[in-house]
Amino acid sequence: MEIFEAYDLTETVWSAATLTGHDPKTVKRYVEARDSGRNPYEREPRPKMIDAFLEKIEEWVEQSKATIRADVVHDKLVKMGYPGSARSTRRAVNASKTAWKAGKRRTYRPWIPEPGRWLQFDWGEGVVALN
Structure with missing residues (x-):
């Protein structure tokens, strides 16, 4: 039951x-x-200490094009008054970098020429026999 x-x-x-x-x-x-109208099978996300600093982390990731290291971010956050651990900072930086990279990913589009419309040749050297 x-x-x-x-x-x-x-x-x-x-x-x-x-x-x-x-x-x-x-x-x-x-x-x-x-x-109370909530879904009893889903938990509400718990607030984290780093939530107040997420916008700043995303800004730094955007400025550095996802090359900034988490330890550098943690040092900057500590100077701003962040009381959390380095591990929490690493998780937040990793999530921010993943989101940034997903939005900036290059897509591979192969070039498929139409028959008879394009000519492709190599400028290499060798024997050429034309009929």
């Missing part, structure tokens, strides 16, 4: 938890999420 079926049947968190084999706190969290 699912959590919502059990809760709708019994209308108590404790009984629904007993029927489904879940912890009562889990049942309560799911029911409260459903009642």
Whole structure:
């Protein structure tokens, strides 16, 4: 039996938890999420310390054309008052660089000549026999 079926049947968190084999706190969290209109099966993203500095990181990645190193970014952020770890900075810089590179990626388009329209030849040296 699912959590919502059990809760709708019994209308108590404790009984629904007993029927489904879940912890009562889990049942309560799911029911409260459903009642407030949120999707109970998805978690909300937790705020991170680096969120306030993401715009600056993206600006530096754009200026450097994704060549700036994460340790350099971390040193600059610490001077600006960032209290987080170097690992968090590396994750944010990597995500920013990946997004920047995805937007700047060159696409390969091969040249396919139309028959009889284009002539291609090599300027190499060798014996040429023309009939």
